[in-house]
Amino acid sequence: MKKMIAGLMAAALFIIPITQSFAQANKVAAQDTVKEKAQQLASGIVSHYGVSGLQYAILDEGAVALSGSAGVYDKATKAPITKDTMLGIGSVSKMYVTAAAMMLADAKQIDIDKPLTTYIKDFKMADERYKQITPRMLMNHSAGLYGSHYESSMLFGDNDTSSHDKLLLRLQTERLKSAPGEYSVYSNDSFQLLEQLVERVSGLSYTEFVEQRIAKPLNLSATKTPLDSFDRTRLAKTYFPTMDQAMPVENANVIGTGGIYSTAEELSKFAEVLIGDHPDILSAQSAKAMQSHEYRKGIWVPEESNTTNYGLGWDAVSLAPFDEYGITALSKGGDTMMYHAALIALPEHHISIAVLSSGGSSLYNSVFATNVLLEYLKAENIIPDILPDKTFEPSVKVDMPADLLAYSGFYGTVGSTMDIAIEDGELALPALLGGFIREQKYVYTGNGQFKNKEGSITVSFDEQSNGKTYLKLSSYLQFPGIGQTLMVGYSYQKLDPNPLTQATKQAWETRNGKSYYPLNEKITSIFYLLQPYFVKKIAVNTEYGYASGTKIVDENTAVNAAEIPVMDGRDAFDLHFYTLKKKEYLMIDGSSFIREDAIEPLFSGKSSVSTIPPSGHAVWYKIDKKSANKRLTVDVPSGAGFAVYDAAGMIINFSIASLEKSVTLPADGLIVFGGKAGDSFKIDLKKL
Numbered sequence: 001m002k003k004m005i006a007g008l009m010a011a012a013l014f015i016i017p018i019t020q021s022f023a024q025a026n027k028v029a030a031q032d033t034v035k036e037k038a039q040q041l042a043s044g045i046v047s048h049y050g051v052s053g054l055q056y057a058i059l060d061e062g063a064v065a066l067s068g069s070a071g072v073y074d075k076a077t078k079a080p081i082t083k084d085t086m087l088g089i090g091s092v093s094k095m096y097v098t099a100a101a102m103m104l105a106d107a108k109q110i111d112i113d114k115p116l117t118t119y120i121k122d123f124k125m126a127d128e129r130y131k132q133i134t135p136r137m138l139m140n141h142s143a144g145l146y147g148s149h150y151e152s153s154m155l156f157g158d159n160d161t162s163s164h165d166k167l168l169l170r171l172q173t174e175r176l177k178s179a180p181g182e183y184s185v186y187s188n189d190s191f192q193l194l195e196q197l198v199e200r201v202s203g204l205s206y207t208e209f210v211e212q213r214i215a216k217p218l219n220l221s222a223t224k225t226p227l228d229s230f231d232r233t234r235l236a237k238t239y240f241p242t243m244d245q246a247m248p249v250e251n252a253n254v255i256g257t258g259g260i261y262s263t264a265e266e267l268s269k270f271a272e273v274l275i276g277d278h279p280d281i282l283s284a285q286s287a288k289a290m291q292s293h294e295y296r297k298g299i300w301v302p303e304e305s306n307t308t309n310y311g312l313g314w315d316a317v318s319l320a321p322f323d324e325y326g327i328t329a330l331s332k333g334g335d336t337m338m339y340h341a342a343l344i345a346l347p348e349h350h351i352s353i354a355v356l357s358s359g360g361s362s363l364y365n366s367v368f369a370t371n372v373l374l375e376y377l378k379a380e381n382i383i384p385d386i387l388p389d390k391t392f393e394p395s396v397k398v399d400m401p402a403d404l405l406a407y408s409g410f411y412g413t414v415g416s417t418m419d420i421a422i423e424d425g426e427l428a429l430p431a432l433l434g435g436f437i438r439e440q441k442y443v444y445t446g447n448g449q450f451k452n453k454e455g456s457i458t459v460s461f462d463e464q465s466n467g468k469t470y471l472k473l474s475s476y477l478q479f480p481g482i483g484q485t486l487m488v489g490y491s492y493q494k495l496d497p498n499p500l501t502q503a504t505k506q507a508w509e510t511r512n513g514k515s516y517y518p519l520n521e522k523i524t525s526i527f528y529l530l531q532p533y534f535v536k537k538i539a540v541n542t543e544y545g546y547a548s549g550t551k552i553v554d555e556n557t558a559v560n561a562a563e564i565p566v567m568d569g570r571d572a573f574d575l576h577f578y579t580l581k582k583k584e585y586l587m588i589d590g591s592s593f594i595r596e597d598a599i600e601p602l603f604s605g606k607s608s609v610s611t612i613p614p615s616g617h618a619v620w621y622k623i624d625k626k627s628a629n630k631r632l633t634v635d636v637p638s639g640a641g642f643a644v645y646d647a648a649g650m651i652i653n654f655s656i657a658s659l660e661k662s663v664t665l666p667a668d669g670l671i672v673f674g675g676k677a678g679d680s681f682k683i684d685l686k687k688l
Contacts, residue, residue, distance in 0.1 A: 034066060037375045041368050042070035044481030051360035053081035053236050056369070057264035058353045058376055062272065065351075066376065067265055071358075074237045074246065086222050086234045086261045087356040088252060089341040090334025093260040094191045098139050098313030099273055100198045100209055102286040105135075109201050112136040119197050122168055127175035135197060137180050138190035139312040140294035144176035146560065147571035148188040148257075150527075151520055151591050154337055156248035156656050158524040159226040163253050167192055170590045177572050182466070183298035183565040184310045188257040195256025206255055217281055218269055223262045226251035235261060236358040238338035240529055240657070242650065247657050250338045250526060258336055264354040271345045271352035274330070291317050291330060291347065299464050299565050301472060306488045307331070307366070308566055319344065320486045321370070325383050333362035337526045337533075342366040344373055349382060363436070364482055371483045389484040390476050392455035400425040400444040407461045410541075411471060411492035414562045414572050415549045417541055418492070420471070426450075429459065432491055436477055462490070468563060469494040489566035498545025500552060505542040507555035511577070512540035516586040516593035519617035523641040523674025524656055531649040536586060536593055538575075550575050594620060602627045602671060604685065610673050611680045612640075618674040627685060628667035635682035636661055640675025664688065 038056060045051050053071035057064060069081045104110045110119055112135040117123055124130065129144065137143040149170055153163035167189070195206045202209050207227040215223045224230045237246035252259040262270070272278050276287030290312040296303075305324070311317035314330050322329035328348055334341040338358065342365035345352040353373045355365040377383045400422075408422045420427055425444035431437060442450035442459050450459040458474040470490040478484050500508070516536045521527060527534040540547045550558035550573070560572040576587040583598035602608075604626035610619055623644075634642055634655070641656040647668035653660050665671070665685075673681050 031066075031379055034372065034375045034379050035068065038066060038068055038372045039070065041371060041482055042068065045357070045360060045364055045368060046071040048481055049360050049364050049479075050241070051364070052239050052358045053085070053087075054355065054357040054360070054365075054368075055081055055083065055085060055087065055236075055264040056353065056355045056372065057083070057268045058351065058373070059265075059268035059271065060349075060351045060376075060380075062277070062350075064265060064268075066353075066372075072237075075239065076246065081236055081358075083265055084222065084234070084263060085236050086224070086263055087236045087341070087358060088250060088258075088334075088336050088339030089260050089262050089267060089343075089356060090252070090258045090336045090339055090362065091188075092267065092332045092334035092341045092343050093252075093255065093258045094334075095274055095313050095332050095343070096210055096214060096260055096270070097191050097194045097198060097206070097256040098290060099282055100202075100206075100213065101135055101139065101194055102290060102312070103213060103282055104198065104201050106283045106286055110135060110197070112139070116193065116197065119201055120168070120193070123193070124168075124172050125175065126173050129176050129179055130171075132180040134180075135194065136294075136312065138187075138194045138197075139290075140297070140310050141184040141187045141190060142181050142294070142298055143187060143190050143193075144178040144180045144182065145171075145187050145189045146174065146177055146573065146589070147186070149192070149589055150188075150254070151589070152522040152525060153253045154526045155251050155253060155522060155524040156526055157251070158522065159251045159253060160522065160524075161227070161253060164192065164195070164255070166590075168196070173590070177560050177569075178563055181298060183300065183563075184295050185565050186567050186570040188254065188571075191257040192254055198256075210260070214270070214273070214281065218266075218273070218278070220262070220266045220269065222266050223260065223270070225255045225259050225261070226253055227255070236339075238358050240651075243654075243658060245658065247338065247526075250336060252336045258334060262356070264356050267341070267343055267354035267356070268352045271343060271354070272350075275345050275347035275350065275352070277350060287347075290314060291328070293317055299466055301488050301490060301566060302462070304474075304488060305486060307486055308489065319370075321374075321387065322346070324387060325377075327377075327383075331366065333366050335362045337529070340365055342369045344369050346373075349377075351376070363477075363485070364479060367479055367483045367485045370485070389478070390456075390486075392476070395443050395445050395451040395453055395455045397425050397443040398446050404444070404448065404461075407469065407494075410495050410497070410544045410546075412495045412546060412549045412561050413492045413564060413568050414560070414570065416539065417495065417544070417546050417549055420492075427459070432473060433475065433477075433487065437473075437475060466563070470564065489568060490564050491568050493562055493564050493569075495544065495546060495551075495561055497543075498551050500542055500545045504552060504555050508540045508542055508547055508552060511538045511547070511595075514538055515596045517596065517599065517620050517670075517672070518591060518593050519585075519615075520591045521618065521674070523618065523643075523672075528643045528654055528672070529651050529657070531645060531651075535649070536588065538586075547575060592617065599670070602665075603683070604630075606685060608683045608685075609680050610683060612673065612675050612677050614677050616677045618672050620670060620672045623665045623667065623669040623671060625667070627665055628669075630665055630685045630687055631662060632665050632671075633662040633684045633686070634673075637675055637679040637681070640673070640679045640681070642671060642673045642681065645670045 058066040276284035305320040319329035471492040551561040586593040602621035646666040653663040
């Protein structure tokens with residue numbers, strides 16, 4: 001018997017190491033699968049989605065479990081992007097300023113439910129309801145602010161703080177688009193105000209606060225703002241599709257809302273703070289509070305699986321498809337013009353993933369992060385398997401109840417309006433979600449729903465408690481080589497007719513189809529690369545009384561009409577027209593724009609001079625037949641620049657980025673000069 005027991009014990013001693021060895025081998029194999037999946041997806045994004053370089057990292061219980069990259073740091077040298085390459089993280093920066101505010105709440109220096117005016121005494125608006133705004137409303141996007149003041153904030157090689165410095169002054173003349181707390185809709189200005197709150201209460205500049213209270217305690221050497229001194233060559237190069245060379249360094253000078261640079265590893269390290277794993281920085285209680293379902297406090301799309309459901313700072317506190325696995329997933333995406341980022345954290349499992357890129361989109365990064373993270377959870381035996389992507393049957397049209405015809409009518413969103421005509425159980429819609437969904441028809445399939453041909457996109461109509469009728473969009477988007485994502489929200493709002501007087505109709509009809517060009521934007525602005533980001537083209541519907549999504553009030557004024565929760569009601573604006581020296585101008589959010597037919601032709605002689613006026617406004621010229629196809633050479637003052645566009649508005653040359661001072665002028669194009677008041681540009685024109 002003793003020999004038998006001894007033999008069994010010996011066998012056990014022999015078996016246990018072998019079992020552990022097999023387990024270890026399986027774990028290694030599983031981790032290899034995760035790495036392969038990540039590299040496969042990363043390579044696909046770089047190859048097919050306009051990304052020059054991408055970086056990713058998973059942190060698990062404080063240790064880096066995966067770190068990788070794809071693409072290049074610099075196209076010219078083909079140097080690879082590495083784990084130490086820095087990139088901008090865009091709106092993921094909102095998580096830092098949210099954490100900063102909650103740190104002040106931990107220290108009893110603020111109460112997030114007291115009026116913001118308690119802490120920013122000079123915060124005022126032309127709408128008495130501003131007194132109801134609290135720090136919580138800033139963090140959950142429900143303050144009712146119009147959305148974003150971007151003027152001269154996204155700059156090449158320029159860390160001008162004017163956007164930060166002028167915000168309170170600009171808000172003094174503005175109203176709210178909704179009652180504070182009524183509903184949540186994405187708002188960048190809210191986090192700019194939060195940045196100023198942190199500065200006022202802490203006595204530090206926001207950059208100092210991030211460095212001293214977040215970066216140093218976490219030993220984050222690559223987490224910086226545009227106002228920090230650091231080696232800019234660490235930043236991944238950025239590119240514009242029509243230009244061969246790398247762009248100058250991008251500075252997002254709206255730091256609280258989108259200005260931080262970091263690395264994937266450092267961002268995932270910061271995520272530990274956000275999920276309560278660094279109580280020395282942020283209390284577990286505050287981290288938990290940030291995960292609360294804040295969006296439920298106001299008007300929202302009916303409760304269902306989604307990728308947007310706001311917490312405090314977080315875009316989602318119940319991210320799809322992790323909810324299908326019973327896992328709480330938090331997410332935040334971020335985009336500047338050049339950089340893009342996604343962060344997903346699983347607080348119950350102490351796991352996070354960060355994905356940063358030069359080029360592309362935060363949406364691509366988020367889908368990438370989701371699929372890699374699911375692969376990792378499977379490898380760690382946290383989930384048994386990965387659910388397949390949703391599949392859809394082609395839509396089959398059925399008879400539509402007659403009462404749904406009442407949803408036909410005039411609809412608007414920020415920047416545009418449209419007629420929706422429901423005929424024979426069908427309706428047609430323009431491109432949606434910024435072009436991710438193409439223009440197409442939808443057919444009635446039952447249960448109050450209209451679907452596209454493939455059955456992956458569902459349109460319906462919701463009558464909400466505020467008396468508004470919304471067009472609801474539920475879409476499964478498929479990105480070949482990356483994966484699938486779900487997005488649910490309201491895209492348009494039904495608008496009531498707004499009768500106009502004959503004089504008002506006539507005034508607005510003259511503006512229909514006219515473009516207005518910016519005068520206040522600094523010439524270092526990245527927006528000069530893409531006219532659609534800052535040129536305002538006015539579309540007028542005098543039958544209903546609206547212009548570019550705004551409600552016409554009188555001959556020269558129109559105000560925001562969109563009150564749309566979630567995302568599509570963001571970045572609202574009013575229109576104010578005025579005339580100066582017989583030229584019409586447009587004022588939006590304190591910024592001036594000149595009407596296209598008020599722009600003079602460029603002098604077509606051999607040489608001329610253009611001077612920036614005392615106002616500091618940019619100077620625009622038309623390129624007419626006399627100057628077209630000539631070679632322009634400009635003597636550009638230091639810090640100044642110019643941009644040339646063709647007849648379609650495409651950039652031909654932007655001297656700030658290209659450093660080229662000579663260009664052939666395109667027919668029917670435009671040229672703009674920008675700099676300091678008094679700057680003079682010596683212009684030479686030569687026939688080719």
